[in-house]
Amino acid sequence: MKMTKIVRTTADVFYPFCLVFGLYVVIHGHLTPGGGFQGGAVMATGAALLIVAHAYEDITGRIRKTAMKILEAIGLLTFLFAGLSGILFHRPFMANWMAQTGKLFGNTVAHGPNPGDLNTAGLLPLLNVGVGIEVLGGLTVILLYMLSGIKEEKKP
Amino acid sequence: MMDTFVMRHLPALLIATPLFAAFLMPLVGNAGRTVRSAWVFLGALLTSAIGLALAWKVLATGTVLYVFGAATTQQALPPDAAFPIRIMFQVDALSALMAVIVSLSSLGITIYSLAAESKQSGLETFYAMLFLLIAGVLGMVVTGDLFNFFVFLEISSLAGAALVAYRVDDGVAVEAGLKYALLSTVGALAVLTAIGILFAQYNALNLASLAARLQFTALDKVALVLLAVPLAMKCGAVPMHFWTPDTYTTAPSSVTAFLVVSSQASLYALFRILFTLYGHLVQFSWATFGWFLIVLGVLSMFIGVTMAIPQKDVKRLMAYHAVSQTGYMLLGVGVGLAVLGNAEALKTYGKTAMAGGLFHIINHAMYKGLLFLTAGAIFLRTGTRNLNRLGGLGHTMPWTMVFFMIGALAIAGVPPFNGFASKLLIYESVFRFSPFLSIIAMVVSILTLASFVKVFHSMFLGPPRAEFAEAREVPAPMFIGMALLALFVVVAGLMPQPFIDHLISPAVDALVDRSGYIAAILGGR
């Protein structure tokens, strides 16, 4: 089922913005409300927008099911390895060994009200990114499966 | 160096390994059949090895604690707080017993499924879900955190439902999957509500610290009901058993065999909550709790077996027998719980009854898994599960017949198979508690034997039939999978004493020793 040209063009314009906003929510997960799941869901909304506006057959070239499955696997593996990385530093699974080291995501958070520093929180941004990628892939695959059944409504 | 490093992180690796195997499956699936099968085999082998190593470590050195994300794995209490805030795995001897069960049966079942499912499409999803199910069940039995338990319960329910519906089978399998998913979700919501009630009162999610703080207010009783009823449903005890026949029948046989293990993880959780979380509350008296389990058990035993006898579908029949066998475990442990306050009775027969119940869990996982796998082998070769149409298969599938015989004699409690060893413990000890219950248990065993003699006769005996002339012995992986389980059935039947001494008795002591479970976290505070 294809919608009018206005809707299709608007969806095309909005799609990158959806992705960028979702990415923003993912990356600022440790500073503002939101995080991996919420940001991933926002990104998947962009895919839903495209599928609804265009016909399902036209969209499979732009959003591929296999690519999304691989994205899902990559996200989950990122999460798992971020958790396992603690073990290599002789800490337990999921230990936050990156926090307060001064390196990547290692700044110490200042006390008192402040706008927030992206380069803090250690392992958490990595976990957020992993979850974000996973949710984007997973939800898009679900959407593709569920919306593949939509047929052209019969004209009365 | 390497082995101490691995040994230190066993509880985390126990969950991480099946998850890793599952997550990599979409990528491995693209690399072809052989690579995928090798990956599945490797994943199952590693998971089982880690599970067994963890159990060995627990039985050798005592409770293993693993605190996630802390400074060290043993730091249960944060330096600036007097109560545990982190998620932790607490593996005592009872959890170790369950880990052994899951490890052994998951290995056999996965090897079996390599050949049994090879004709299906979408196998990478199947195996990803199977590994998620294994991870969920393993998580349920090792976690020491109530909310973490809920998460693993949901993981195992969802993966289980997806696997039940995996062979669409004209929609029947999907119907059964939907039924299972609906019931599991409603049950899990009740569990979550109970967790909310407990957390709101005591500000703790950790099992040990909750157990130490529990006051048994009216709300706690509500929480107990909300925890016990869904878990009794998930383990298939009788008033809530209606999902088992549908689910067990329509799922692929390898999945059914593992769903049996998954239902026993719920049984473990039920025991853990009654004994550890609500253990010290004498106001309500032990006998009430104990009789709750005993009544559930007797109902399950009797109704399960009477429903099983008239069934025509071999897997449906076995599903009802699974309900019936669950009753033995509930009966054994229930008798132990009923006399928990009476040190004299506990020592003379209570612990034996509990040992019988717990030993029956591991025995049941093995012989019932074996039976479901033989049913799957027959379905693979003949395409039917209808007992009236089957016959004469003993000529063409002799090994499957032998395995079926071993499983059937074990479930009926015939010596020298493992079912007899655990049932004998239950008969002896329950007789001293109440002779009537013991007689019911024996009658159910005889009915079980009668039912399986009938099945054996109609499937394997008689002249070879023309329509099954093509039926031949199963492929090697299925044979190995069934042989693994059959080996355990025979070995545990011939020499039950080492198993009871080194595996079951520590588990019974761990179940009774509530203060030890709490002290492992709170350090006797």
Place this chain on the structure above:
Amino acid sequence: MMTLLLLKLPYFTVVVLTLLGLAAMVFKKNLIKILMGLSLMESAVNLFLVATGYRMGGVAPIFTNAPSPHMTLPTVQALTLTSIVIGVATSAMMLSFAMVIYKKYGTVDSQKVKKLKG
């Protein structure tokens, strides 16, 4: 009195939502509506969890914005988020099941979807 009522209001809502969800699950015959009932019950449990976490005068535990070091422990919020994510997975899976059932049976009426005999 009024404050007390306001404080208890979430719990009343929880009860109402649970009953509505239960009623939908028991009395409706359409599978999709049954799943909607389940979703309602999920929301009720989530609301219950969040409601138990409310503390009078507590401060949201956002480290960079809190005026004082006294913040509420956000455990229940974390539980709720986890439960929401699980809920999404559950609903997605069960709705796909309902779709497959519709494709195979041509109906989502739970009275007619009965090939399983017990």
